[in-house]
Amino acid sequence: MRLDYLTIFPEFFDVLGISLLGKAVDNGIVDIHAHDLRTWTHDRHRTVDDTPCGGGAGMVMKPDPWGEAFDDLLGADPDPSVHVVIPTPSGTPFRQDDAAQLSHADRIVFCCGRYEGIDHRVIDYASEHWSVHELSLGDYVLNGGEVAALAMTEAIVRLVPGVLGNPESLSEESYSQDQEGLLEYPVYTRPASWRGWDVPEVLMSGHHGHIAQWRREQSRELTRRRRPDLLTDE
Numbered sequence: 001m002r003l004d005y006l007t008i009f010p011e012f013f014d015v016l017g018i019s020l021l022g023k024a025v026d027n028g029i030v031d032i033h034a035h036d037l038r039t040w041t042h043d044r045h046r047t048v049d050d051t052p053c054g055g056g057a058g059m060v061m062k063p064d065p066w067g068e069a070f071d072d073l074l075g076a077d078p079d080p081s082v083h084v085v086i087p088t089p090s091g092t093p094f095r096q097d098d099a100a101q102l103s104h105a106d107r108i109v110f111c112c113g114r115y116e117g118i119d120h121r122v123i124d125y126a127s128e129h130w131s132v133h134e135l136s137l138g139d140y141v142l143n144g145g146e147v148a149a150l151a152m153t154e155a156i157v158r159l160v161p162g163v164l165g166n167p168e169s170l171s172e173e174s175y176s177q178d179q180e181g182l183l184e185y186p187v188y189t190r191p192a193s194w195r196g197w198d199v200p201e202v203l204m205s206g207h208h209g210h211i212a213q214w215r216r217e218q219s220r221e222l223t224r225r226r227r228p229d230l231l232t233d234e
């Protein structure tokens with residue numbers, strides 16, 4: 001899997017060389033390239049933004065640098081197997097299913113906007129050539145798409161075979177299919193008693209059936225309280 005990041009702050013993505021994702025890069029599972037969008041500017045000030053047409057506050061990212069970056073990175077031939085991800089507050093919610101689908105992609109290009117956003121014609125042009133995903137992390141606004149791209153990258157890459165040491169742990173996580181899309185149950189480890197708080201007895205019983213039942217009940221109760229929207233049968 002090749003991941004490209006178009007951004008005016010490429011150093012944001014230096015962190016991807018650390019820990020699990022770093023190992024995935026060292027093992028050749030993932031190939032990461034961060035690009036400074038100003039590479040594709042030609043004026044003395046390396047300008048990437050301009051005032052919004054129709055007025056309004058702030059600045060909008062000019063289309064030219066993005067188009068020239070696409071030309072260099074992707075060429076002009078349409079290829080639906082290339083996924084262009086644009087983090088944006090106005091995007092569709094990024095969910096575990098999106099991470100799962102994108103984990104099968106061979107190529108993902110993250111376009112990290114700043115200011116008031118990217119000239120919409122960039123999205124229109126990209127949509128004619130590649131598979132475009134305008135995705136939001138949640139109902140809040142960041143200063144740019146870089147932090148969102150990092151979060152999406154981790155959610156996607158950890159699902160790629162060979163990246164996680166113990167892929168079995170994936171099946172018991174929140175939102176995973178095996179968890180029926182429910183929130184993950186509370187987890188405990190030793191000591192059995194800590195500052196007056198004990199590990200639930202059932203988890204110390206060694207009775208796997210009872211433990212599985214308790215965990216299912218905990219997941220449903222937690223989901224009912226915190227995320228009733230995830231419950232499909234109520």
Ligand SMILES: Nc1nc2cc(Br)ccc2s1
Binds near residue numbers: 088136
């Ligand atoms: N939640 C999000 N906020 C932002 C802001 C900008 Br500016 C660009 C992308 C995103 S994704």
